[in-house]
């Protein structure tokens with residue numbers, strides 16, 4: 001039975017890269033008929049940010065990433081918040097101490113800092129490891145009796161992992177293959193502190209074991225920790241889960257990890273939901289508030305570092321893979337083998353494109369739901385059926401709900417000004433005569449598409465050898481205020497006869513050329 005976990009630390013809003021990690025875990029779990037767990041890793045109390053846990057839960061819920069067990073829904077392996085599991089970790093630290101896999105260390109922060117400086121002065125980097133540990137204050141250099149005495153006297157300590165000297169540690173990664181690292185290069189990481197709190201490394205391994213996690217799918221930034229984790233499993237005598245370290249999400253330019261600053265600079269969110277920083281009061285934009293559809297965000301993220309392989313039946317001539325995929329399709333197609341090794345560049349235009357595509361999939365009534373509040377804001381009490389009709393006609397022109405008002409306002413309010421450039425280009429002095437003729441046609445011809453089309457375009461414009469572009473665009477200027485919009489006859493039919501006539505009359509009176 002596959003069991004995966006998403007294990008964020010509540011240190012702030014969830015970065016979009018973290019969302020992708022959660023998504024890949026979810027897709028894998030669902031596809032394998034396994035379970036998906038949300039565990040909150042809050043052992044580092046100094047980095048705890050109030051509201052972050054709630055934010056993570058809300059964000060993943062918005063995106064449709066669902067959990068089978070977790071901090072918010074409970075489950076048979078709870079509790080799922082590490083601070084609630086605090087009493088559990090000490091015995092595991094003790095087990096490692098007893099078995100010679102760990103030792104007590106008493107070095108004060110000032111002493112460690114002094115060591116670092118001393119090494120720096122010699123252009124070297126200090127590492128607490130098998131080559132330096134005997135020169136430090138710990139139960140190996142001082143002896144266990146002295147260590148026990150100090151602990152009883154109330155001295156602060158940490159428990160460090162004792163890497164064996166000079167062994168090769170192999171991490172088998174499902175994406176990267178075998179990664180080998182020599183223990184000489186690794187530092188004796190802190191596992192436990194005298195305040196009774198484990199560090200990330202100990203808590204993570206103990207919990208993954210107790211929660212029977214089978215696959216650890218997480219960001220590449222954790223790959224350097226993987227040898228320690230593999231050794232911890234060995235030290236405990238537990239079977240390690242399988243590892244898959246996901247490639248980084250990169251800046252649009254491709255140089256370095258995607259940061260909030262890139263988002264601010266290029267105008268796109270790097271967080272799923274808007275975030276109000278409780279300390280600074282700073283507000284960071286979110287995909288949800290920017291009008292992104294959750295399905296679009298999921299689809300876009302799924303393809304940042306993974307692809308479904310060539311289209312079925314593809315003969316190789318067209319190696320492009322399918323891009324639009326629902327959550328169900330993603331679950332069906334997902335595979336760890338198709339996750340790429342190299343980082344994925346963030347592409348703002350592509351994000352917008354995805355949203356545009358998903359906006360098109362919404363039915364007219366849903367688009368109308370998004371538009372109604374905007375109309376209200378502009379003081380317009382519109383007929384629901386009419387709004388739906390407008391949305392149906394216009395949604396292909398928008399990528400975000402926020403564009404609805406700008407794109408469609410003329411369906412609800414007559415233009416009060418006319419675009420100067422358009423007027424200068426199209427509205428020749430004879431337009432007054434042609435527009436008066438259009439009013440006459442509207443008043444006399446049956447108000448339906450074919451009849452109006454024939455009367456205006458064939459019987460008047462073509463029969464009198466007029467310039468179709470000029471006349472129809474002038475009519476558009478009169479009705480819309482500028483030369484954009486859908487098919488002119490359809491537009492007239494939607495706005496209505498009386499309103500169209502009123503607008504054309506007003507244009508005749510107002511536009512001076």
Ligand code: GLU
Nearest residue numbers: 007008009041204218222
């Ligand atoms: N708490 C870690 C984080 O915030 C989890 C890393 C892991 O998945 O092992 O990313």
